[in-house]
Amino acid sequence: xxxxxxxxxxxxxxxxxxxxxxxxxxxxxxxxxxxxxxxxxxxxxxxxxxxxxxxxxxxxxxxxxxxxxxxxxxxxxxxxxxxxxxxxxxxxxxxxxxxxxxxxxxxxxxxxxxxxxxxxxxxxxxxxxxxxxxxxxxxxxxxxxxxxxxx
Ligand SMILES: [Zn+2]
Numbered sequence: 001x002x003x004x005x006x007x008x009x010x011x012x013x014x015x016x017x018x019x020x021x022x023x024x025x026x027x028x029x030x031x032x033x034x035x036x037x038x039x040x041x042x043x044x045x046x047x048x049x050x051x052x053x054x055x056x057x058x059x060x061x062x063x064x065x066x067x068x069x070x071x072x073x074x075x076x077x078x079x080x081x082x083x084x085x086x087x088x089x090x091x092x093x094x095x096x097x098x099x100x101x102x103x104x105x106x107x108x109x110x111x112x113x114x115x116x117x118x119x120x121x122x123x124x125x126x127x128x129x130x131x132x133x134x135x136x137x138x139x140x141x142x143x144x145x146x147x148x149x150x151x
């Protein structure tokens with residue numbers, strides 16, 4: 001996992017502690033990063049929540065940074081989606097248990113008061129990310145020996 005993309009809840013408050021000792025992922029220079037606010041959104045229950053911490057590579061007042069910002073997301077967030085990893089996992093578990101995509105969507109959407117289009121967007125993102133997911137999985141574990149079952 002990219003250390004500059006996701007952090008856990010435990011790591012989140014300590015992001016700024018040694019930020020000046022970290023390397024900018026774009027500029028590859030140390031000592032230029034600073035905290036730059038929060039990325040906020042709504043969770044699955046439509047409550048406002050913090051989704052990420054913004055980091056700024058400072059180029060102000062003759063500082064040598066590149067001026068770019070990036071986000072450190074909480075690890076339970078899915079970038080670009082309202083649903084978190086727990087709801088996404090419930091949806092995928094339904095599919096793995098043998099439900100059709102439609103039935104898995106209805107089962108999870110009814111439990112969490114979410115629109116059906118949310119899960120279709122999640123499904124389309126998963127389909128579009130197959131190459132990246134399979135590349136990571138091939139590095140992390142061996143292929144399964146069981147029969148392949150397309151969803
Ligand atoms: Zn930079």
